[in-house]
């Protein structure tokens with residue numbers, strides 16, 4: 494199988510090296526979209542209390558990941574998935590999209606522990622099978638690239654297949670993936686007429702555990718958009734195929750979805766703030782305004798040895814504010830709200846801060862302004878901090894989607910803006926220029942890129 498195929502593989506590699514890939518557009522689907530607004534759960538009136546508990550559980554799991562103990566690469570699970578094409582002949586795979594982690598891996602045959610079924614509509618699970626692709630090449634554990642590709646486990650050799658470059662990743666919820674690193678061609682469809690490919694390293698995952706096996710959320714793997722050398726955007730940029738830039742637009746209605754693009758963005762009028770050094774996509778927040786009045790103590794957000802700046806993370810669903818900024822922010826929202834707040838059970842033993850309200854929140858609840866370094870302002874609507882919680886009985890309530898991050902000595906509090914803040918905007922991660930930008934955008938439209 495290998496002989497002739499190696500020549501073909503080489504030709505494909507040579508061809509792809511001469512290409513500069515156009516900005517690559519992927520459409521996104523919200524992984525839990527099928528749980529939202531479904532008549533059975535919510536009478537079509539928003540997020541059920543059970544769903545709210547699910548969202549918080551998801552973020553709780555992921556938040557552990559930012560402060561890993563014992564130096565393991567604890568990384569989170571993403572909430573959105575997209576479809577990628579790999580191998581020859583090309584096959585499609587559904588993968589979680591996550592800006593908070595780095596590695597692309599797929600459930601890989603032969604597999605000792607992989608999910609066999611998923612209840613996500615429209616997805617049939619498919620394992621990547623190296624014996625069925627004519628363009629795959631193994632990466633040996635003594636290869637210099639193994640140090641980069643194996644991501645924290647340099648030079649570990651697998652027993653089966655013998656001498657392959659092992660990888661293993663632990664996620665914040667305790668789930669794990671392990672296997673070996675392989676190289677194959679990822680194919681992009683720019684348009685109906687053009688196709689481009691590139692060789693990339695990714696994980697052939699032969700043993701997954703925990704939530705990665707759950708049929709309610711199982712997909713074919715995960716694609717990390719982080720900063721490390723092994724992430725797909727970094728690999729493509731290092732090959733000179735595309736700029737080290739990507740952007741996403743997360744659609745905010747109950748349908749979810751949106752787009753993510755790798756490559757330069759041509760949309761004008763984007764507001765940028767400098768990225769600050771950190772493990773994730775960190776930026777410097779100065780203050781939070783409510784109806785145009787600054788309400789937080791700016792020293793809350795100061796960058797220190799234990800605080801790398803605020804984190805912009807599409808893999809998280811909600812937002813988290815460090816104290817005392819959280820209490821100051823919530824007090825300002827409560828005093829600007831049209832009705833008094835109340836505490837409503839989240840159906841899982843916890844309580845949410847909510848407002849029973851039937852009016853138009855867009856015109857009655859306060860607007861919010863985030864002030865970042867360099868004079869960059871992000872203007873937020875009430876839908877960027879409230880979510881509709883459908884009642885099991887009685888009136889609908891809007892609940893606070895920003896939570897307090899209290900922290901402990903070993904895991905200090907932090908400020909993180911997840912999907913609730915980032916949605917309905919074009920968000921650009923420009924690693925070339927070390928800037929992060931945004932602009933209000935209709936996420937059902939394609940992202941303009943070159």
Ligand SMILES: *[C@@H]1O[C@H](CO)[C@@H](O)[C@H](O)[C@H]1NC(C)=O
Nearest residue numbers: 513735736756757925926943
């Ligand atoms: C992308 O933008 C950078 C400037 O940030 C520019 O130097 C580069 O040539 C652009 N690349 C493409 C492919 O347009």
Ligand SMILES: *[C@@H]1O[C@H](CO)[C@@H](O)[C@H](O)[C@H]1NC(C)=O
Nearest residue numbers: 779780781782785786787864
């Ligand atoms: C709020 O704080 C930001 C950042 O320090 C500042 O640029 C802005 O002028 C302040 N707004 C008001 C109304 O004081």
Ligand SMILES: *[C@@H]1O[C@H](CO)[C@@H](O)[C@H](O)[C@H]1NC(C)=O
Nearest residue numbers: 744917934935936937938939
């Ligand atoms: C967003 O774009 C879609 C598709 O073009 C369009 O149907 C919709 O009306 C737009 N929404 C807004 C708020 O402009």
